[in-house]
Amino acid sequence: MNVLTIPSQPFSDQRPGTSGLRKKVKVFQTPHYLENFVQAVFDTQTDLKGGTLVLGGDGRFYNREAIQIILRMAVANGVQRILVGQGGLLSTPAASCVIRKYQTDGGIILSASHNPGGPEEDFGIKFNTPNGGPAPEAVTEAIFSRTQTIERYLTTDSDPLDLDTKGSYSIGAATIDIIDPVEDYAALMKTLFDFDRIHQLFNSGHFSMRFDAMHAITGPYAKQILENMLGAEPGTVINGKPLEDFGQGHPDPNLVHAHEVVKLVSGPKGVNFAAASDGDGDRNMILGHDFFVTPSDSLAVMAANAHLIKGYADGIRGIARSMPTSQAADRVANQLGLTCYETPTGWKFFGNLLDADKITLCGEESFGTGSNHVREKDGLWAVLFWLNLLAVKQQSVESIVKQHWGDFGRNYYTRYDYEGIDKSAAEGLMDHLRNLLPTLPENNLEQYQVEFADDFAYTDPVDGSRSEHQGIRIGFTDGSRIVYRLSGTGTEGATLRIYLEAFEPDPSKQMMPTADVMQPLVSISTSLAEIEARTGRNRPTVIT
Ligand code: VG1
Ligand code: CO
Numbered sequence: 001m002n003v004l005t006i007p008s009q010p011f012s013d014q015r016p017g018t019s020g021l022r023k024k025v026k027v028f029q030t031p032h033y034l035e036n037f038v039q040a041v042f043d044t045q046t047d048l049k050g051g052t053l054v055l056g057g058d059g060r061f062y063n064r065e066a067i068q069i070i071l072r073m074a075v076a077n078g079v080q081r082i083l084v085g086q087g088g089l090l091s092t093p094a095a096s097c098v099i100r101k102y103q104t105d106g107g108i109i110l111s112a113s114h115n116p117g118g119p120e121e122d123f124g125i126k127f128n129t130p131n132g133g134p135a136p137e138a139v140t141e142a143i144f145s146r147t148q149t150i151e152r153y154l155t156t157d158s159d160p161l162d163l164d165t166k167g168s169y170s171i172g173a174a175t176i177d178i179i180d181p182v183e184d185y186a187a188l189m190k191t192l193f194d195f196d197r198i199h200q201l202f203n204s205g206h207f208s209m210r211f212d213a214m215h216a217i218t219g220p221y222a223k224q225i226l227e228n229m230l231g232a233e234p235g236t237v238i239n240g241k242p243l244e245d246f247g248q249g250h251p252d253p254n255l256v257h258a259h260e261v262v263k264l265v266s267g268p269k270g271v272n273f274a275a276a277s278d279g280d281g282d283r284n285m286i287l288g289h290d291f292f293v294t295p296s297d298s299l300a301v302m303a304a305n306a307h308l309i310k311g312y313a314d315g316i317r318g319i320a321r322s323m324p325t326s327q328a329a330d331r332v333a334n335q336l337g338l339t340c341y342e343t344p345t346g347w348k349f350f351g352n353l354l355d356a357d358k359i360t361l362c363g364e365e366s367f368g369t370g371s372n373h374v375r376e377k378d379g380l381w382a383v384l385f386w387l388n389l390l391a392v393k394q395q396s397v398e399s400i401v402k403q404h405w406g407d408f409g410r411n412y413y414t415r416y417d418y419e420g421i422d423k424s425a426a427e428g429l430m431d432h433l434r435n436l437l438p439t440l441p442e443n444n445l446e447q448y449q450v451e452f453a454d455d456f457a458y459t460d461p462v463d464g465s466r467s468e469h470q471g472i473r474i475g476f477t478d479g480s481r482i483v484y485r486l487s488g489t490g491t492e493g494a495t496l497r498i499y500l501e502a503f504e505p506d507p508s509k510q511m512m513p514t515a516d517v518m519q520p521l522v523s524i525s526t527s528l529a530e531i532e533a534r535t536g537r538n539r540p541t542v543i544t
Contacts, residue, residue: 005154016140024123040144040150053083117245308392309392317338324499411502425535429530478502480500
């Protein structure tokens, strides 16, 4: 085997977004494009030299080729040991689990998460630090800045490795272990949840569920854990075979894209419980019979009931939610005498709080929930949490959530996404809103009185790092909010997200259709932002 030094030149567009670098597959296939980014990781994360790296991806188109490229580069850059998921597969939370369990020096995860896959679609890459979490901004900035001066990368002339056979291989001085992608993760889940009790629930004869893996990474995980270990009936997991193009679907677990499982939990023949996960297995959607649990409510319900779950029986230390996530969790934290931290969008902002033991649970409105067990959001973990809760409470999902609303009040919630709009129009719209901010406080917007209006900035309470321009927040005196931000994960034009929440403490008014309750806020938020005039859109692409 020979180490080769290949001359290269910078690409200007390699700054990671909300969750790593995401581009069209075609961009990643540009000669040297993937290599430059990976070399920038090795050049800046110097502990990898002589250290251990975890490597895996969500199995989308280009995953296998990318794994071979990165393996050769890791060997050439002096990485001593590389743990690779069999078939090149590792869900994002499983990668985080493996990085932590074997005390490695970090991991490279190949995923564009919920974005579609295939030759014309998206690919992505991100580096996770030794704590198992997505690299914080200081690290992603260092990697980006290295990509801007890069002049060469290192690789080897070794043959491609057989990724499908478990075992230990040597290339030069490096050892490559092809590991079972599910085993370590499943073992971790067993320490957190009462598997016997969930097993009994599945055996009770009056409970069944469906899990939609959306032809993405969670299929093998869900089959092993739900069907093989917990005794759910065969066929519980649907769309369980990971496909490179996700069956041409959009592996995003929401009511629109996961409509197949929504059908299975609806109507007189519907099952009691259903769930879905995304491309890389870190998102979750929770459904009861004819009932949708918003991700914000899911976090709040988990926090309020964590003491009933084995892994959290001693109580939780605190909660964190991303800024646009509803304030339902804040109400629980308040009652438990805990702090609820409000962080910018993206899991990387939870890492320090988890490491410092300031929080145990965290979540985002975008179908993401997680805890201190790993440093990523975790789709199947959330499903198991709910299953454990159902087994303990012997109540339906709907009655648990409605009881929660009765106890804490209900935060009605909706999100409007305008996808693929013109980038400069989107930036102009945000500037326009920023300019309006000083005029808003103490004004009325129809029946709502503005309590605060700002451009959200966050100072990390652990390391003091500051992140600015994280979204426009308008809060009203009755607890309602409007939030605007631009997506940092898209690969085409810009995506504007408008997040709306309305608080309702009165139980007699908590059973209204969400769309009716949100209507006044929808009209205020769209006219304030001059959406139609600025973007040419008179309706959003997706409402969740
Ligand atoms: C979106 C979500 C954000 C999430 C991110 C990564 O980001 O809003 O909450 O953390 O995706 O999730 P953005 O910048 O497009 O709004 V995943 O499942 O793509 O790793
Ligand atoms: Co994801």
